[in-house]
Amino acid sequence: MTMKSSSLSKPLVSLFFLLLLKLAGRRHHRARMAVTTKPSPPPPPLLTLDMLHGQTLVVDVEAWILRPPVSAFPYFMLVAVEAGGFLRGLLLLLLYPLMSSSPATARGLGPWPRSLSRVMVDGFLKEYVGVDAVVGPEVRSVGGVLAGLMDEEDAAEMAAKTLRALFSDELEVAGKKGAVGLVGPASSGRVHCLFSPYYCKETFAVSEADTRGWRPLPRDKYPRPLVFHDGRLAFAPMPPAALAMYTFLPFGIALVVFRTIAFSFLPYRVCFPVGALTGMHYRLVAGHVPTVRQGRGEGGGGRLYVCNHRTLLDPIIVAAALGKPVTAVTYSLSPVSELIAPIRTARLTRDREKDQRNMAAVLARGDLVVCPEGTTCREEYLLRLSPLFAELGVDVNPVALDTRVGMFYGTSTKPGAKWMDPFYFMMNPRPAYRVEFLPRAATTPADNGGRGDSIDVANRVQRELGEALGFELTGLTRKDKYMTLAGNEGVVPTAPKKH
Numbered sequence: 001m002t003m004k005s006s007s008l009s010k011p012l013v014s015l016f017f018l019l020l021l022k023l024a025g026r027r028h029h030r031a032r033m034a035v036t037t038k039p040s041p042p043p044p045p046l047l048t049l050d051m052l053h054g055q056t057l058v059v060d061v062e063a064w065i066l067r068p069p070v071s072a073f074p075y076f077m078l079v080a081v082e083a084g085g086f087l088r089g090l091l092l093l094l095l096y097p098l099m100s101s102s103p104a105t106a107r108g109l110g111p112w113p114r115s116l117s118r119v120m121v122d123g124f125l126k127e128y129v130g131v132d133a134v135v136g137p138e139v140r141s142v143g144g145v146l147a148g149l150m151d152e153e154d155a156a157e158m159a160a161k162t163l164r165a166l167f168s169d170e171l172e173v174a175g176k177k178g179a180v181g182l183v184g185p186a187s188s189g190r191v192h193c194l195f196s197p198y199y200c201k202e203t204f205a206v207s208e209a210d211t212r213g214w215r216p217l218p219r220d221k222y223p224r225p226l227v228f229h230d231g232r233l234a235f236a237p238m239p240p241a242a243l244a245m246y247t248f249l250p251f252g253i254a255l256v257v258f259r260t261i262a263f264s265f266l267p268y269r270v271c272f273p274v275g276a277l278t279g280m281h282y283r284l285v286a287g288h289v290p291t292v293r294q295g296r297g298e299g300g301g302g303r304l305y306v307c308n309h310r311t312l313l314d315p316i317i318v319a320a321a322l323g324k325p326v327t328a329v330t331y332s333l334s335p336v337s338e339l340i341a342p343i344r345t346a347r348l349t350r351d352r353e354k355d356q357r358n359m360a361a362v363l364a365r366g367d368l369v370v371c372p373e374g375t376t377c378r379e380e381y382l383l384r385l386s387p388l389f390a391e392l393g394v395d396v397n398p399v400a401l402d403t404r405v406g407m408f409y410g411t412s413t414k415p416g417a418k419w420m421d422p423f424y425f426m427m428n429p430r431p432a433y434r435v436e437f438l439p440r441a442a443t444t445p446a447d448n449g450g451r452g453d454s455i456d457v458a459n460r461v462q463r464e465l466g467e468a469l470g471f472e473l474t475g476l477t478r479k480d481k482y483m484t485l486a487g488n489e490g491v492v493p494t495a496p497k498k499h
Helices: 002-036 073-084 086-101 103-108 118-129 155-166 239-265 268-277 314-322 335-340 352-365 387-391 418-426 451-469 478-485
Strands: 056-059 138-142 145-151 179-183 200-205 281-285 304-307 327-330 344-347 368-370 396-404 432-437
Touching: 073 086, 086 239, 118 138, 239 268, 239 418, 268 281, 268 314, 304 314, 314 368, 314 396, 314 432, 327 352, 335 418, 344 352, 352 368, 352 387, 387 451, 396 451
Parallel strands: 056 179, 179 200, 281 432, 304 368, 304 396, 327 344, 327 368
Antiparallel strands: 138 145, 396 432
16 A cells, blocks of 8 residues: 555656746746836826927817817818709719718728818818918819819828928928927828928827817807808708708798798788798797887887897898888898898998988888898807997887707808898798897987997997897907908999989
């Protein structure tokens, strides 16, 4: 038994020592690996605003300014509809599935600068973000007309040429590479050289984890207030939303016809209920709706209603809210709009004395609605009010108006398309109007005061309208709007009258 026990223990002991040697070898090998492994580099420094202060920046727009995910389709859809019409937009929508499935086109819809051309973002970035120069692929033109095709062959060369011109002084100084590059996770391709050490002394990349916490920038944080903008589409035309719009268009045209007939021929007291049946929403804020004649004594005459200007339908909405006809004065209403208007209109000539006499004559015959801003404003801002209404020597009834649309804007700066403004507003599935009559404001008679008094009255009425609506007051005028959006003063030419 002893011999057997000894014969069995020897192999067990040998196996035990063999395992110890194996384990010791592994520990030794790990120790050697730990000694020979190079230490990991330190993490890159976190980007702070202090690091960017006073620096020249080269920024990947789509990675650092636009909220992800960035899709180029709505931008091209906006250009197609606004510049080429709804038919061209429909063609783009129908071709989109084929374009998105093509590898070459899919690469063309990738991150900056291949997805958005320079001409599409140049104005916005310079006017509202404050950049000095924009580089990116150009759109090919044929005979001075943009063909819609990206010219990416020379994109990198043109971008590098622009940067060399901007950094010419700094590149000549040794050790100063000019800029700090802000790149994205996909800033690659032919223009990646823009963020190379030749131009950028330091680069920072944004990760997908960083962008998850991004939120839309509040309006009060904009570098420059976005007061004016043009175009018909009031939504981001992503493919599903664009498809819904084109599906709705036939029904929208039918709504326009029905709503136009209702406002043109039905009594004022039934306009709101009939409009509500078609989806239009009205809100008449109870308060100071005039019910008796005020401010004109026993001499008769009408009341003067002064309202902010949201759409061409403003005087019609005021008339429907009052339940009686009014006369509206206009500066440059198109002949078509004057023809189809269901209320009386009086054209102003921009001759101050003549316009004042005409307004006084109209006011002597009945109620008068004036929009002294002189043009519409879509956003929550009030333009400067012309003081002409305050020089009539009558009390003023301010009216605060607000609108909401979901598909189409009912305003435009294109002279040939302005007559369609009310139709686009009524084409919305659920357009909304808010009407609030404010307390009567006294004015100084024209023969007892100067223009300074009328300006004070106009500013006071503007403040009251702004407080009622929650809008921000500005000193901008009609001329500022049209010079910004259309490059003209916004005067619709009229044919000379035949004598």
